[in-house]
Amino acid sequence: MIPESGCTFVLSLMIALSGVGALEYDKRLNVAVFIVDDLRPEITTRYGQKQVITPNIDKLISESMVFERAYCQQATCSPSRNSFLSGRRPHKTKTWNFINHFREVGPDWVSFSQYFKEHNYTTLGVGKTYHGQKPPNEDQPLSWSEDREYFDKGGKTKKCYMDFPGKDTSIVCPDKAKHLSHFTDYANLEVMLENLRYANARDSPFFLVYGIHKPHLPFHMPKEFWDEYPPTEEIDLPEHGHSPRDAPWLAHTYAMDGQREIDVFGQTYKVPHPHSWNKPFPDNITRTLRKGYYASVSFVDFLVGEVLGELDTLGRTNDTLVVLFGDHGWQLGEHGEWAKQTNFELATRVPLVFKVPGRAAGSTDALVELVDVYPTVAALAGLDAPVDLDGEDLSPHWNESASPRRKEAAFSEFPRCPANLTRPIQGNVPCSFTNREEFKAIGYSVRTEDWRYTVWLPWNATTLRGNFDSEPLGLELYSHIGDDGVDFNLFENVNKANDSDYSDLLDTMHELAKNHWDSDGIIPSELPSPQPVKIVDSPNL
Ligand SMILES: *[C@@H]1O[C@H](CO)[C@@H](O)[C@H](O)[C@H]1NC(C)=O
Ligand SMILES: *[C@@H]1O[C@H](CO)[C@@H](O)[C@H](O)[C@H]1NC(C)=O
Ligand SMILES: *[C@@H]1O[C@H](CO)[C@@H](O)[C@H](O)[C@H]1NC(C)=O
Ligand SMILES: *[C@@H]1O[C@H](CO)[C@@H](O)[C@H](O)[C@H]1NC(C)=O
Ligand SMILES: *[C@@H]1O[C@H](CO)[C@@H](O)[C@H](O)[C@H]1NC(C)=O
Ligand SMILES: *[C@@H]1O[C@H](CO)[C@@H](O)[C@H](O)[C@H]1NC(C)=O
Ligand SMILES: *[C@@H]1O[C@H](CO)[C@@H](O)[C@H](O)[C@H]1NC(C)=O
DSSP states (O other), rough: OOGGTTTSSSSSSSOSSSSSSSGGGGGGOOEEEEEEEEEOSSOTGTTTTOOSHHHHHHOOOSSSEEEEEEOOHHHHHHHHHHHHHHHHHHHHTTSSSSSEEEEETTTTTTOHHHHHHHHHEEEEEESSSTTTTBGGGGTTTTTSSSSOOOOOOOOOOOOOSSSSGGGGGEEEEEEEEEGGGHHHHHHHHHHHHHHHHHHTTTSSEEEEEEEETTSSSSSSHHHHHHSOOOOOOGSOOOOOOOOTTTGGGGGGGOTTTSEEEEETTTTTEEEOSSSSOOOOHHHHHHHHHHHHHHHHHHHHHHHHHHHHHHHTTTTTTEEEEEEEEEOOEEEEEEOOOOESSSOHHHEEEEEEEOOTTSSEEEEEEEEGGGGGGHHHHHEEETTOOOOOSOOOOOOGGGGGGOOOOOOOEEEEEEEEEEEOOOOOOOOOTTTTOOGGGOOHHHHHHEEEEEEEEEEEEEEEETTTTTTTSSOSEEEEEEETTTTTTTSSSSSSSSTTTOOOOHHHHHHHHHHHHHHHHHSSSOOOOOOOOOOOOHOOOOOOO
């Protein structure tokens, strides 16, 4: 974040591209996409952060357009990925958890990578792009070129070699393994580099996706990245480790990626419930977890650097567009929350940067959404505008004289499935493996320039949406006045929904939500019946 940027964007370098519209085939840019699991914008000095060490992403960002206020459409992996990879919002994909996927409702939709494939790009993927099997088989063959198979070594490195007790069950693991290929993200990197060399040798342009599993739990990284950080006692604590004042209990989740107990270096701790039961983690555990996350981000930074280095070696830096983003945010103890699966700012806000050869580097605080990534990359690469997508082409943001439109709001949603809606209850609150016809409630969240409003509504199983005709189950209104995105502690600490001074604002925000979710003919009609689901203990959500 450049402090002076205020409400305008800063263009530090401007090289006009000649002509408008679709480019000639040989002028189309290659595309390298980094999708980083669980990456919140607590990276790099550009986002105003000092604690996390990310030299490669810092350098990338110094050459990129930085979207300082970008939001996911649902703060959990599969629904978010189904959304931005299909270019449709969750209420269109009808995918809010780990049961459904967008192909059930959009068998003919053209996905993000498929769009490039259909424009004769060599389109290859590795790691976690789609959430495993959603859609099935990584959406092969539709989404990927058939000459090289999609590859993913998986999310969890099996063994942990560390000095601490706990071993393989510890959720934090600075690993002394001798070979980097021990780490699944590194094994995926090796295939990513092969894909890059393969695609580089072909005549067609390429579109390569590298989905990086870390910093997703467990915080398992090569020990050298852990060792870059100060002693654990010096890691900052969140300043408000409890629920925002007057927040409804539906706002919260009570598990850390499906786990209600975690092992940290051989000792077990119950995941805290921000509203009532289970004590917060002891400070040393909070610090250890935060350091584990940061060190995992530094490992991710190393992996990104390896790919960018290979692009350079191959001489493709100047004709390759690079885009990097997180699939959703993460809470590191702020508001007593751990992980994602809420509608809070920290769960929904993501880093989003585009390095586009021949175009400006800079930053903007315009509100944008992950659903915008697909049409934006298509436009920047020089392809015709894709049709029927929910997102917007953000490419006018590179051109000051184009007066890019600023969205009025960014929208996120999250269902809730407590056994009893009238009182807090531990259980499958985020609906991860509950059929969508059996949801209990949904939170619709609207982020405007200065406010976040969330309304929790009873679920209508017929229309598969929140019932705007019923009394809301909970309301939240948080001020973001003066929020430049840098301070992760200052905002959303007091719910103002019940403050009569804000009743007009509340009505306005409610209208925005209602117009967005209740008005555009969401008719589920003939939905396929859900497939059987295998429930696992600690799903890689
Ligand atoms: C893709 O390549 C085929 C065969 O060369 C060509 O006919 C077609 O026009 C190309 N499509 C696009 C969108 O460039
Ligand atoms: C807010 O107002 C609603 C409706 O009047 C009431 O049910 C609820 O308890 C209030 N919440 C707080 C935190 O005061
Ligand atoms: C945290 O402190 C407790 C109590 O002093 C100790 O038993 C535990 O080993 C510490 N854990 C870590 C990860 O520092
Ligand atoms: C890439 O572009 C930069 C900036 O325009 C230029 O300095 C550099 O020489 C170019 N590199 C190649 C390999 O063309
Ligand atoms: C920038 O926007 C102006 C006004 O819309 C337009 O005339 C110009 O062609 C644009 N430049 C580029 C490089 O797209
Ligand atoms: C939900 O909890 C309330 C309050 O404890 C109780 O009166 C009600 O019977 C419960 N409903 C169900 C369906 O369990
Ligand atoms: C759900 O929506 C349908 C269609 O609008 C309506 O007929 C029905 O009454 C709603 N159900 C509930 C419980 O509100």
